[in-house]
Amino acid sequence: MINLSIIGSGNVGKHFIGLVQNSENLNLIQWLSRSESSYQKIKTTSNLKNVKKADVYVICVSDKSINEVSKKLNLNNQLIVHTSGINHFNILCNKNRRGVFYPLQTFTMENKPQELEIPMCIETEYNKDMKLLVDLCKYLNLKYYQVDFEKRKILHLAAVFSNNFSNHLYSIAKKITENNNIDFDILKPLIQETANKILFLDPVNAQTGPAVRNDEVTINDHIKLLKTNEYKNLYRIFTQLIRDENKL
Structure with a gap:
């Protein structure tokens, strides 16, 4: 006891x-x-x-x-x-x-x-x-x-990326849908499946979307749809990071 x-x-x-x-x-x-x-x-x-x-x-x-x-x-x-x-x-x-x-x-x-x-x-x-x-x-x-302390700090950093930052991206997605009179619930199965994939796949191998396909037409269309420079820049940063990861 x-x-x-x-x-x-x-x-x-x-x-x-x-x-x-x-x-x-x-x-x-x-x-x-x-x-x-x-x-x-x-x-x-x-x-x-x-x-x-x-x-x-x-x-x-x-x-x-x-x-x-x-x-x-x-x-x-x-x-x-x-x-x-x-x-x-x-x-x-x-x-x-x-x-x-x-x-x-x-x-x-x-x-x-x-x-x-x-x-x-x-x-x-x-x-x-x-x-x-x-x-x-x-x-x-x-x-x-x-x-130990040093490894725990690294884990904490990785947790911020995998939890806090990803949740903020969900928040952005919710604003995008709601600002266009679209129900955010439509995205929830996709969010769930994205999380489930990394239980059996390396995150790099699980990556999909226009950046990994090098689909410039879709990428440019998406950037035009975004209303703020902050979101446009964020989209460009993530797109480039995915390209770099996949050596595109």
């Missing part, structure tokens, strides 16, 4: 609360947050000085708040971990044993925690603490990878 405390009431914290509730091998000692919140009938406490004893403390707050929150916790020589992809564990208060428990996934409350596949990137300051994080992943039924 692992006793743990979760600090933070955002999407990541709430998802971990949900996962902990589904595990017989984990005991949620306390849920701490600077603001009052509740989830699955569990309420937070906002008194960061009144911290109960646990085996591990998981800080699920924004990157800019990690250091401040870790200093406010009245702890000494306890294992505390943050869930940031871009920060070293040394951002945590050095009175404690430190580590990283980074879920490489996007979280919204519309997703039920048990429905998400969440790869965990874990790291600890001391080797003796690694087993605890490994066991925590196993009890949460999550696949884990021991990833």
Whole structure:
């Protein structure tokens, strides 16, 4: 049995609360947050000085708040971990044993925690603490990878391209369709199939479209249809990147 405390009431914290509730091998000692919140009938406490004893403390707050929150916790020589992809564990208060428990996934409350596949990137300051994080992943039924700071930063960068930037492109596509009185839902099967392809194909081999066909007529027609210079330039940049990738 692992006793743990979760600090933070955002999407990541709430998802971990949900996962902990589904595990017989984990005991949620306390849920701490600077603001009052509740989830699955569990309420937070906002008194960061009144911290109960646990085996591990998981800080699920924004990157800019990690250091401040870790200093406010009245702890000494306890294992505390943050869930940031871009920060070293040394951002945590050095009175404690430190580590990283980074879920490489996007979280919204519309997703039920048990429905998400969440790869965990874990790291600890001391080797003796690694087993605890490994066991925590196993009890949460999550696949884990021991990833150091430098590789985790690269993964975080790659995640921004594959998740945040691609989602923004969906947003642009939605604006293009809606501005022309077209239902965006028509594109959703294509978006789904595009994502599914990379499960069994290299992304380069899965590439289709006018750029990889070197179809100048269609490319020029598309650029003419775009209303803003920003979108025109973005289209040209992606077209050239695809051509370069395919040596066209």
